[in-house]
Every structure is written in structure tokens, then in C-alpha cells.
Amino acid sequence: MVVLVLTACPAGLRGHLTRWLMEISPGVFVGQVTTRVRELMWLRVLELCKDGKAIMVHPSNNEQGLEYRFHRHDWLPEDFDGIWLMRRPADPDRTPALRPGWSKASQVRRARRTK
Numbered sequence: 001m002v003v004l005v006l007t008a009c010p011a012g013l014r015g016h017l018t019r020w021l022m023e024i025s026p027g028v029f030v031g032q033v034t035t036r037v038r039e040l041m042w043l044r045v046l047e048l049c050k051d052g053k054a055i056m057v058h059p060s061n062n063e064q065g066l067e068y069r070f071h072r073h074d075w076l077p078e079d080f081d082g083i084w085l086m087r088r089p090a091d092p093d094r095t096p097a098l099r100p101g102w103s104k105a106s107q108v109r110r111a112r113r114t115k
Contacts, residue, residue: 002038002058004029004045009052016044046071 004017006027014023020041021031033041038058045054053073060067064084068077077084 001030001032002041002056004041004057005055006045006049007053009045009049009054013045013048016048017041042069 002021004021006014006017006029009027014027017023017029020033020037021029023029038056042056045056049071051072054069054071055073056069057066058069059065063082066084068084070076075086075088078087
């Protein structure tokens with residue numbers, strides 16, 4: 001089973017992919033194709049999806065049973081001891097600013113020790 005998600009890609013690419021996959025939602029394609037067709041499809045996605053984003057998930061012979069492919073995507077896969085997890089980049093607007101110095105808990109512990 002292959003899952004392909006496209007964002008901001010030309011309509012021609014979506015039409016091309018409907019030859020082999022079924023579009024279950026705008027930009028989300030699902031289907032079962034051979035490895036050769038999958039590789040050729042991915043090359044076509046890279047060729048036509050210049051400014052857009054693409055993610056392909058397909059079966060693989062590993063612990064998770066899945067393999068990922070990305071094109072211009074913000075979330076990136078990272079290998080943690082053989083398991084691939086998605087790393088989302090930190091958003092500086094939503095990340096609280098860390099104050100310099102000790103946390104309140106450590107200040108309380110230090111005050112208790114010094115008494």
C-alpha cells in the first residue's frame with residue numbers, strides 16, 4: 001500500500017497520479033503498485049512538484065514496516081536506534097523563552113540545604 005500526500009502541487013501531477021492511485025481527499029493518494037511503478041511515480045513527483053511539498057509512505061522490510069520519502073517538507077525523519085520518527089522544527093513564536101538562572105524547584109532545594 002502506497003500513500004502519497006501532495007501540497008501546493010500542479011493539477012497536472014494530480015491527474016498523472018490518478019492513473020495508478022486513488023485520490024481519497026484533495027492531494028492524498030492511496031493505492032497498491034509495484035516497486036518499479038512506485039519508483040517511477042516518485043521521480044515524476046520530484047520532476048513536477050517544484051515548489052510544492054510531497055510525502056510518500058510505502059511498505060519496507062524493516063522493524064516499522066514502513067519507509068518514508070520527502071520533498072521540500074518541514075518535518076524531517078530522524079533515525080533513533082533503527083526506528084524512524086518525525087522531527088517537527090521548533091516554532092520560535094510558541095516556544096517559551098527560557099529565563100537565565102535556576103528553576104524555582106532548584107532554588108527551593110538549594111534554600112532548604114543552606115538552612
